[in-house]
Amino acid sequence: MALTYNDAIEKYEPTLGLEVHVELNTHSKMFCGCATVFGAEPNTQTCPVCLGLPGSLPAVNGKAIESTILIGLALNCSIAPFSRFARKNYFYPDMPKNFQTSQFDEPICVNGYLDVEIDTDEGLKAFRVEIERVHMEEDTGKSLHVGGATGRIHGAEYSLLDYNRAGIPLVEIVTKIIPGTGKYAPAVARAYVTELRDILRSLGVSDVKMEQGSLRCDANVSLAEIGSGKLGTRSETKNVNSLRSVERAVSGEMVRQANRLEKGERIVQETRHFLEESGVTRPGRSKEQAEDYRYFPEPDLVPVTPDAEWIEALRATLPEKPSLRRKRLQAEWNVPDKEMTSMVNAELLDTVEETVLLGSDPTKARSWWLGEISRLANEKEVAATSLITPAQVAEVISLIASGDLTDKLARQVVEGVISGEGTPAQVIEKRGLKVVSDDSALMVAIEAAIAAQPDTAERIRGGNIPAAGALIGAVMKATGGQADAAKVRELLLKHLGQS
Amino acid sequence: MTAISRDEVAHLARLARIEMTDSELDHLASEMDVILGAVARVQEVAGQDVPPTSHPLALANVFRDDVVIPSLTPEEALSGAPAKADQRFKVPQILGDAE
Numbered sequence: 001m002a003l004t005y006n007d008a009i010e011k012y013e014p015t016l017g018l019e020v021h022v023e024l025n026t027h028s029k030m031f032c033g034c035a036t037v038f039g040a041e042p043n044t045q046t047c048p049v050c051l052g053l054p055g056s057l058p059a060v061n062g063k064a065i066e067s068t069i070l071i072g073l074a075l076n077c078s079i080a081p082f083s084r085f086a087r088k089n090y091f092y093p094d095m096p097k098n099f100q101t102s103q104f105d106e107p108i109c110v111n112g113y114l115d116v117e118i119d120t121d122e123g124l125k126a127f128r129v130e131i132e133r134v135h136m137e138e139d140t141g142k143s144l145h146v147g148g149a150t151g152r153i154h155g156a157e158y159s160l161l162d163y164n165r166a167g168i169p170l171v172e173i174v175t176k177i178i179p180g181t182g183k184y185a186p187a188v189a190r191a192y193v194t195e196l197r198d199i200l201r202s203l204g205v206s207d208v209k210m211e212q213g214s215l216r217c218d219a220n221v222s223l224a225e226i227g228s229g230k231l232g233t234r235s236e237t238k239n240v241n242s243l244r245s246v247e248r249a250v251s252g253e254m255v256r257q258a259n260r261l262e263k264g265e266r267i268v269q270e271t272r273h274f275l276e277e278s279g280v281t282r283p284g285r286s287k288e289q290a291e292d293y294r295y296f297p298e299p300d301l302v303p304v305t306p307d308a309e310w311i312e313a314l315r316a317t318l319p320e321k322p323s324l325r326r327k328r329l330q331a332e333w334n335v336p337d338k339e340m341t342s343m344v345n346a347e348l349l350d351t352v353e354e355t356v357l358l359g360s361d362p363t364k365a366r367s368w369w370l371g372e373i374s375r376l377a378n379e380k381e382v383a384a385t386s387l388i389t390p391a392q393v394a395e396v397i398s399l400i401a402s403g404d405l406t407d408k409l410a411r412q413v414v415e416g417v418i419s420g421e422g423t424p425a426q427v428i429e430k431r432g433l434k435v436v437s438d439d440s441a442l443m444v445a446i447e448a449a450i451a452a453q454p455d456t457a458e459r460i461r462g463g464n465i466p467a468a469g470a471l472i473g474a475v476m477k478a479t480g481g482q483a484d485a486a487k488v489r490e491l492l493l494k495h496l497g498q499s
Numbered sequence: 500m501t502a503i504s505r506d507e508v509a510h511l512a513r514l515a516r517i518e519m520t521d522s523e524l525d526h527l528a529s530e531m532d533v534i535l536g537a538v539a540r541v542q543e544v545a546g547q548d549v550p551p552t553s554h555p556l557a558l559a560n561v562f563r564d565d566v567v568i569p570s571l572t573p574e575e576a577l578s579g580a581p582a583k584a585d586q587r588f589k590v591p592q593i594l595g596d597a598e
Binding site: 026027028032033034035041042043044045046047048051053059060061062063064065084089091092093096143144145156157158159160161162163292294296297298299301302303304305306 | 510514515516553554556558559560561562563564565566567568570571572573576577579584585586587588589590591592593
């Protein structure tokens with residue numbers, strides 16, 4: 001009988017370690033001036049430096065160093081007064097130089113932490129994840145394995161290499177081992193990567209798109225019997241490309257390892273690959289043979305020695321922490337917990353804030369973005385923010401507030417903007433959607449309705465107020481729904497001597 | 500005592516993907532031993548107060564601006580490749596697994 005997740009955590013205590021690689025969003029590569037555009041035609045962003053041609057010399061991108069220091073500061077790290085690049089030597093065609101310029105024992109940032117909160121049965125629970133180091137390196141090229149059934153490396157006849165990505169600045173953020181998370185290990189892993197992603201986004205140093213690989217997570221998991229005080233052998237799961245997958249990969253590994261241990265089998269120290277479709281991991285390269293990268297200081301580059309002045313100048317530019325910002329906005333906008341969570345999960349917090357900063361009421365801004373606009377976005381399977389801008393939404397909301405649009409007309413305006421008919425003002429103009437608020441124009445319609453239904457009018461004069469509904473309906477119909485119903489009601493009742 | 504053993508040289512050759520015959524290994528092991536012995540003499544004069552250096556110039560913080568400069572064309576980039584296909588470098592079957 002295979003152990004389930006609940007069985008596994010009854011008996012075993014997990015220990016986590018997380019390595020996150022983040023591609024910086026600099027315009028040019030780490031050591032050369034090649035562009036870094038995602039999805040460019042193969043091998044159109046390469047030069048002698050990133051192709052590792054003889055005689056070429058690297059030059060460090062200063063912006064990338066600044067971004068790395070910012071990341072370190074945001075993660076409460078110490079910034080090393082002296083750090084160096086090192087060559088990590090290995091033979092694999094994704095790195096045309098046959099080494100990766102990385103950092104070894106002298107990383108730029110060390111000893112930080114990140115506090116995360118997770119939702120549990122016992123309420124919000126805080127965990128501190130300690131950061132071992134934040135170091136700089138360069139990304140590798142992309143391989144395409146040809147031949148063989150699955151596009152995988154095994155059974156491939158040959159491989160094709162695109163070096164556009166080789167040399168893009170990459171920052172590696174490594175946690176210390178994370179003990180004591182128990183049954184919450186998968187949730188802590190996810191919360192950590194989520195919070196880290198939000199911090200990186202707030203710093204503006206990366207696109208942090210997991211689906212495009214600009215943020216990648218490797219999860220180390222080991223199990224030991226509860227109370228044994230030991231550390232088990234770990235596996236390292238790569239290829240974890242979404243927040244949900246981080247959680248699934250950790251829980252999947254916990255269950256797999258618990259089942260092996262239960263059968264008396266040992267855990268092999270190895271790299272495993274996460275399979276998105278099935279949520280399980282499959283074995284990759286075994287790490288039992290100790291890696292031998294023969295690191296040595298990069299002789300073509302000089303050390304990085306940030307002084308206190310530079311570090312403090314960068315620290316002064318740190319934005320508000322995303323977790324604090326969420327709490328502040330929730331309080332300012334008076335948003336219930338559940339709605340706040342949906343707004344954050346829908347990644348619409350920034351957008352709603354932008355709309356609010358343009359003068360919209362927070363509740364209205366939130367309800368437009370999470371309601372009508374998200375609904376249309378879901379139908380079209382695109383991001384809400386790709387359909388309409390915060391400025392356009394703010395304009396619609398302000399037209400409702402001023403009485404120029406009813407909610408119903410506003411929905412038509414939004415739909416018009418989304419179908420590419422122009423700005424809200426243009427859609428209103430083209431579709432003739434303005435609320436008929438001119439009293440005399442409304443009075444013409446009201447008198448016409450009374451003339452058409454004299455009996456109803458008589459009943460209203462006699463005090464039967466609910467009968468007004470029929471006449472209001474007729475006026476609304478005559479004005480193509482563009483009148484403000486409350487205004488029609490007011491004018492009608494006044495005209496018939498009932499107010 | 501030797502500074503580097505024949506086994507160590509064989510190991511390095513394997514890591515560097517260089518195929519070597521037994522006689523080449525014998526020859527290189529003794530040659531490298533002499534070179535390392537000569538280099539080791541530097542340590543006799545370098546005291547505790549001399550930090551190991553990785554660069555001949557006493558420079559730090561040399562950075563370039565984050566500015567894009569034109570790349571090679573794909574034709575230029577691939578011009579020295581022994582094999583190519585679909586505007587990519589073509590390499591023989593890779594054994595083992597991706598980094």
